[in-house]
Each structure stands twice: as structure tokens, then as C-alpha cells.
Amino acid sequence: MIKKASVVEIGPRDGFQNVKEFIPTEIKLNIIDGLVKSGYKKIQMGSFVSPKAIPQMRDSGEIAQIVLERYPNVDFFALVPNLYGAKAAVKAGLKEIAPVMSLSESHNMANVKRTCAQSIEEIRKIREELPDVKITQDIATVFGCPFEGEMSVDALVEMIGKLRDIGIHAFTLCDTVGMAYPTLVEKVFRTVKKAFPGDEFNVHIHDTRNMGILNSYIALENGVDSVQAAVGGLGGCPFAPGASGNTSSEDLVYMLNKCGCETGIDFEQLLKTAKYTKSVIDGNFSGHHINIPEKPCVVTQE
Amino acid sequence: MIKKASVVEIGPRDGFQNVKEFIPTEIKLNIIDGLVKSGYKKIQMGSFVSPKAIPQMRDSGEIAQIVLERYPNVDFFALVPNLYGAKAAVKAGLKEIAPVMSLSESHNMANVKRTCAQSIEEIRKIREELPDVKITQDIATVFGCPFEGEMSVDALVEMIGKLRDIGIHAFTLCDTVGMAYPTLVEKVFRTVKKAFPGDEFNVHIHDTRNMGILNSYIALENGVDSVQAAVGGLGGCPFAPGASGNTSSEDLVYMLNKCGCETGIDFEQLLKTAKYTKSVIDGNFSGHHINIPEKPCVVTQE
Numbered sequence: 001m002i003k004k005a006s007v008v009e010i011g012p013r014d015g016f017q018n019v020k021e022f023i024p025t026e027i028k029l030n031i032i033d034g035l036v037k038s039g040y041k042k043i044q045m046g047s048f049v050s051p052k053a054i055p056q057m058r059d060s061g062e063i064a065q066i067v068l069e070r071y072p073n074v075d076f077f078a079l080v081p082n083l084y085g086a087k088a089a090v091k092a093g094l095k096e097i098a099p100v101m102s103l104s105e106s107h108n109m110a111n112v113k114r115t116c117a118q119s120i121e122e123i124r125k126i127r128e129e130l131p132d133v134k135i136t137q138d139i140a141t142v143f144g145c146p147f148e149g150e151m152s153v154d155a156l157v158e159m160i161g162k163l164r165d166i167g168i169h170a171f172t173l174c175d176t177v178g179m180a181y182p183t184l185v186e187k188v189f190r191t192v193k194k195a196f197p198g199d200e201f202n203v204h205i206h207d208t209r210n211m212g213i214l215n216s217y218i219a220l221e222n223g224v225d226s227v228q229a230a231v232g233g234l235g236g237c238p239f240a241p242g243a244s245g246n247t248s249s250e251d252l253v254y255m256l257n258k259c260g261c262e263t264g265i266d267f268e269q270l271l272k273t274a275k276y277t278k279s280v281i282d283g284n285f286s287g288h289h290i291n292i293p294e295k296p297c298v299v300t301q302e
Numbered sequence: 303m304i305k306k307a308s309v310v311e312i313g314p315r316d317g318f319q320n321v322k323e324f325i326p327t328e329i330k331l332n333i334i335d336g337l338v339k340s341g342y343k344k345i346q347m348g349s350f351v352s353p354k355a356i357p358q359m360r361d362s363g364e365i366a367q368i369v370l371e372r373y374p375n376v377d378f379f380a381l382v383p384n385l386y387g388a389k390a391a392v393k394a395g396l397k398e399i400a401p402v403m404s405l406s407e408s409h410n411m412a413n414v415k416r417t418c419a420q421s422i423e424e425i426r427k428i429r430e431e432l433p434d435v436k437i438t439q440d441i442a443t444v445f446g447c448p449f450e451g452e453m454s455v456d457a458l459v460e461m462i463g464k465l466r467d468i469g470i471h472a473f474t475l476c477d478t479v480g481m482a483y484p485t486l487v488e489k490v491f492r493t494v495k496k497a498f499p500g501d502e503f504n505v506h507i508h509d510t511r512n513m514g515i516l517n518s519y520i521a522l523e524n525g526v527d528s529v530q531a532a533v534g535g536l537g538g539c540p541f542a543p544g545a546s547g548n549t550s551s552e553d554l555v556y557m558l559n560k561c562g563c564e565t566g567i568d569f570e571q572l573l574k575t576a577k578y579t580k581s582v583i584d585g586n587f588s589g590h591h592i593n594i595p596e597k598p599c600v601v602t603q604e
Contacts, residue, residue: 001485181560182303182519210553210590214516217484244590251512258483288512288546 002217004262006226008202009035010044012063013079013279014246015234017047017056019283025059027280032067034273035231038067039265042224042226043067044098045285048085064092079138081112086126086133094096096134098113099123103156104145107176111140116298123300124166136170137163137201142188144179153191160196170200172228175215178244179209182218189222202226205247209287212247220261227252232274248275248287303514304519306564309526309555310504311337312346313579314365315413316548319349319358327361329582334369336388336575337533344377344528345369346400350387366394381440383414388428390524392435400474402440405458406447409478412429413442421537426468438472438504439465444490446481453499455493462498472502474530477517480510480546484520491524506530507549508537509588514549515557522563534576535588550589552576558565 012032016023035043045067046060059079067076077096089097101119102108108116120147127135139159144150160171173188185203192201203219205212205228216227229252235245255267274290314334319327338346345371348362362380379398382388391399403421404410410418416475429437441461446452462473477489487505493505505521506529507514520531531554537547555567576592 096496181557183561208590208594209556210515210550213512213555214519215558217516248512253484253509255513255516259485288510291546292510 001259002220002256002261005220005256006042007040007249007256007263008044008228009040009231009249010204010228010246011035011230011232011234011249013044013046013057013205014228015230015232015283016247016281017054017146018235019056019281021282022056022058023281028059028063029066030280031231031273031277032063033070034276035268036071036074037266038270038273039263040074041264042077044228045076045078047079047081047119048092048097049079049081057062061088061092064089064094068093068133073147077134077136080126081123081228082122083129086130090130090133094133096136097126097130098136098138099126100138100140102140102145102176103151103159104141104148105259106147107145120162120166123163123168127167127197134235135168136172136200138172138174138204140174140176143175143181143184144172144177146177150179150184154186156188156197157191160192160199162198164196169196169198169204172202172204174204175206178206178212180205180215181211182214184219185215186222189219189224193223200225202228204228206235207244207247210244212244213252216247217255220256229253231270231287232277232283232289232290234277234281234283235286244286245284248274248289250289251287254289258278303561304522304558304563306417307346307522307558308552309342309551309558309565309567310344310346310528310530311533311551312506312530313337313532313534313536313551315346315349315359316506316530317532317582317585319356319533320335320547321358321438321583322557323584324358325583327364330361330365331368331565331573332582333533333579334365335372336571336578338376338573339371339568340572341565342376343566344379346544347378347380349381349383350390350394350399351356351383353379363394366391366396370395370474372433379436379438382428384424385427385431388432388435391543392432397437398436398438399428400438400440401428402442404442404447404478405461406443408449409443409481410450422464422468425465425470430539436472437469438474438502440474440476440506442476442478444475445477445483445486446479448479452481452486455490458490459493459497462494462501466498466501471500472504474504474506476506476570478510480514482507482517483513487517487520488524491521491526492576493571495525502527504528504530509546509549512546514546515554516529518549518554522558531555533572533589534579534592535590536579536583536585537588546587550576550591552591553589556591
């Protein structure tokens with residue numbers, strides 16, 4: 001059984017960025033405050049992207065400066081698409097950044113308008129120009145691409161090899177559109193951990209096909225260093241009304257805590273934060289707990 | 303890894319009974335037809351309960367007679383609350399029935415208006431008066447009771463022992479309000495299979511807390527004989543708007559098929575049936591696949 005699990009909150013980035021209407025900075029800070037109170041030690045607070053591309057993230061610099069000062073014992077990091085964003089994140093005081101590229105050429109082009117080779121070259125520049133920042137590389141579409149379907153694990157190992165050659169040793173393998181499944185998750189983590197024993201591997205799962213909690217569980221069973229999730233299951237896809245987004249943090253933490261797995265996160269406080277988030281944001285919430293009524297519910301017969 | 307899994311469809315009973323408006327018999331038959339076409343070998347077609355208590359199930363006798371004639375190679379069974387219902391089910395031609403009682407005294411009283419001792423006495427009468435029918439005993443609240451909380455595994459073993467004394471050797475352990483979690487599911491099935499090696503143990507899971515697929519997976523890993531699920535994730539609780547009901551059949555089958563586990567069920571046909579079900583029934587559908595749009599969905603960044 002899983003004894004200990006590191007759960008990383010990414011709602012303030014992957015969750016918020018899927019909310020159309022701009023969320024006031026004050027509300028974003030209230031939610032981050034609730035997450036810190038819940039016991040989170042690592043939170044992705046936003047992304048340093050073009051305000052034109054993702055207006056929702058335009059206050060990431062301001063938020064970074066505030067939370068770094070308020071919560072010195074919490075690790076905050078941000079997603080960055082390029083060197084420009086990386087510099088802005090470091091300028092805001094962040095000690096860790098997550099550049100993003102896709103295993104799939106077609107998704108990388110659609111997402112960051114570059115070939116994979118061009119992305120690796122950009123990440124090399126980031127590594128060189130910002131030697132002191134921790135880089136945890138996001139690799140998208142590892143478990144499947146909306147254009148190319150299932151991806152090859154050999155191709156993943158090859159890409160990680162190229163990234164290690166430019167000095168990257170921490171990775172987050174992303175299930176971008178929720179195409180992961182248990183045997184694939186097991187194969188991927190067993191393979192990369194065997195190939196690169198000293199490196200850090202995290203997982204980012206989407207619950208699109210109702211396997212978010214199961215895939216996260218399988219990743220933990222196979223020694224993943226941390227599991228990412230979003231409060232309220234916030235996120236999803238603008239083109240998929242009703243479709244689930246990220247794995248719901250409170251559902252995942254509830255399951256792990258019930259299993260006696262040490263998460264360091266207080267479920268009740270987290271649920272309170274999820275309910276507050278739902279009350280102040282008109283988004284796509286797929287977390288189940290926020291839909292369970294206070295009163296016990298008797299089901300007729302079974 | 304799980305090589306083979308027996309998935310039992312219970313939507314026409316646990317799913318339909320949670321739909322307020324009466325579903326025309328013809329539509330119920332269309333859905334059962336789609337399930338049979340999908341490859342199901344065992345389907346809970348309804349329940350023989352008081353039409354006053356559950357009007358939705360009032361056509362179970364008619365449906366049983368029709369499907370038994372149409373699909374001789376499929377095992378159909380029904381839930382029965384008492385001897386009266388058991389006789390009606392056998393009269394309709396069913397070869398298997400599922401009487402229901404709860405591990406929890408308080409839920410048993412709320413659900414079937416009897417003490418557990420009175421329920422066992424009723425089941426003894428059913429066993430004696432209907433010696434030729436297969437009895438698969440539903441035990442509700444095994445993984446938790448809305449009134450009493452988590453239940454004792456020792457109490458479960460004791461109850462199964464009493465039921466075996468009256469000739470019952472097949473059981474479905476029910477997660478009535480979705481309180482099961484992986485380590486408990488593992489403990490329950492390891493315990494009962496060790497205590498009663500020759501007997502049949504099935505599982506009935508609700509997805510209330512987003513663990514339906516995970517708990518079903520854990521049950522299969524621990525040798526459960528079959529897993530029950532409902533098409534579209536139909537079901538849920540009349541007192542829990544938005545709360546999930548049973549594990550969604552198409553989500554569960556998709557996961558198992560992707561893992562190379564032999565289910566004998568065609569996912570595409572099942573999804574077609576789930577979408578048809580949603581199109582003709584105004585219910586609480588929690589299955590994720592029926593919410594995924596046809597077009598591939600690109601998520602910004604990860």
C-alpha cells in the first residue's frame with residue numbers, strides 16, 4: 001500500500017486558466033490562502049504567458065510576489081511557455097519554473113507554435129540564462145495526443161534523454177486530454193524510473209475519462225515523486241462542456257487519507273476551500289465531494 | 303494485471319429506479335437490447351417490489367418475460383425485498399434472484415422495515431419455498447452506512463456465516479452510499495475469500511466520492527467474481543442533486559478494455575447505448591464518456 005504521497009496543487013494555474021471570466025486577484029489569493037491552510041507544501045500559482053493568449057493569467061507576477069512573501073515555507077512555481085516567460089517568473093521571485101513542451105510534434109505546434117527541436121532549443125536557453133532557477137519540465141501528451149493518438153514510450157525516453165543533455169533532471173509527465181489508463185501509466189513510470197533512476201518524475205492527470213483517481217493511484221504505486229491535482233476538479237476543456245478537467249484535489253486527498261497514506265493535507269479544510277472556490281467562480285467543477293449534500297443520503301434498496 | 307473481468311449491468315434496476323418519471327417499457331427494452339448487443343452476459347433487469355414503493359419497477363414482470371424469451375443466452379436476474387417479490391420473480395421465469403438486506407441494523411430497518419434477524423428469517427423462507435432458484439444475496443452498507451458510518455468486517459463475516467447456514471453461497475457486497483475506499487475494499491475481499499473459499503463474491507460500487515472505478519479495479523485485483531455497474535453512470539440518490547450513482551459501465555469497460563483485460567463487451571456499442579439512454583431518459587448521468595465531444599479537444603498548455 002502507498003504510505004506517503006506528495007500532492008501538488010495546480011488549480012490556480014490549470015484550473016483558473018480554463019475559467020473564461022477574469023477571476024479578481026483578491027479571490028485568487030483567498031483560494032491560495034485556503035490551500036496553504038489545508039497543508040499544501042507546493043502550489044502552481046499561475047503561468048507567465050502572453051496576456052493576449054491567456055488573459056486570466058495576467059496577474060501572475062503580482063500574485064507570485066504576494067504569496068512568496070506571505071508563505072515562505074510553501075514552494076510556489078509557475079508554468080512558462082518560453083524564455084521571456086521564464087525571465088518574468090524569476091523576476092517575480094519564483095525559484096522554480098515549469099517550461100512546457102509536448103511529446104507530440106503536432107500538439108507542440110498547436111500549443112506553443114514550435115517544433116519539438118525548437119522547444120528543446122528554447123529550454124536550453126532558459127537553462128543557460130537562468131542557471132539558479134529549478135526547472136521542472138512539463139512534457140504534454142505523454143499518455144496520448146488528440147491528433148496523433150497514443151504516443152510511444154520509446155519516443156518519451158528519447159525526448160527525456162535530449163532534455164537531460166541540456167541539464168534538465170526533473171519532469172512532469174502530463175496526461176493532457178485524459179487518455180492515460182492504468183497499464184500505460186505503470187509502463188511509463190516503470191520505464192522512465194529504470195532508465196533515469198536519479199531524476200524526479202511527477203504526474204499531471206486529467207479526469208476526462210473518469211480514471212483520474214485510478215491513474216494517480218497507479219502512478220503513486222509505481223513510485224511517482226508527486227501527483228498534481230486541482231481543487232474542485234476545476235479545469236476541463238473549453239470545447240468540452242461538462243467534460244472533467246484535472247483530477248479533483250479533494251477527492252484524491254480524501255481517498256489517500258482514507259487509505260492511511262500520509263499526504264499532510266487536511267481534507268475538511270480543503271473541501272471548505274473547494275466549496276468556497278465553487279461559490280466564487282463560475283467554472284467547470286468535476287470534484288464529487290462538492291456535490292455531496294450535508295445530510296446522509298439513503299438509497300432505496302442497495 | 304487483471305486478465306479477465308466479469309462486468310454485470312444493473313442500470314435497468316438501480317439506474318432506472320432512481321429516475322422519477324416512469325420510463326416506458328418499450329424504452330427500457332430498447333436499452334436492454336443495446337446492452338445485450340454490447341456483449342453483456344448478465345443483466346439485472348429490474349426488481350419485484352411494491353409498485354407503491356417504487357412505481358418505476360412496476361413493469362418488471364412483463365420485462366422479465368420478454369427478455370427471457372428474446373435473449374436465451376443472457377442471464378437475467380432481479381432484486382427482491384421479500385418472499386412475495388421472490389415468488390413474483392420466479393413466476394415471471396427468472397432463474398436467479400437477489401434478495402437484499404443490510405449489514406447495518408439501522409439501514410436495514412430504514413430500507414426493508416426489518417431487523418437483520420427478521421431479514422435472515424425471510425431469506426430462509428425464500429430458500430425453502432423456492433429451492434430451484436439461484437439466490438445471490440445482496441448485502442448493503444458493507445463499506446459504510448449513512449447512519450452508522452464504517453462497518454466492521456468481522457460483523458460482515460458473521461452475517462455471511464448466518465446466511466451460509468441457511469444455504470446461501472453467492473453474495474454481492476454493496477457500497478450503498480459510496481463510502482468504500484481501496485484499502486477497505488482490499489481488506490473486505492481478502493477476508494471473505496479466505497473465510498469462505500468456495501463461495502461467490504460480487505461487488506456493487508457507487509461512484510459518490512469519485513472512487514467507483516478505482517474501487518472496482520481494487521476489487522478485481524483481489525479476485526472478486528464480478529463487478530456491477532450502470533450504463534451512463536445512471537443512478538445516484540434522489541436527495542443528492544449532482545451526486546454520482548453507480549459506477550459508469552462505459553467508463554469501467556473502457557478502462558478494462560484499454561488495460562487488455564477481457565470483458566467480452568464492445569465499448570463503442572455500449573457507449574452508443576449510454577448515449578441513447580441519456581437521450582431518452584431525464585436522469586442523473588455521471589458517466590464521463592457521454593460528456594466527451596466528438597471533436598478532439600486541445601487544452602491550452604498542458
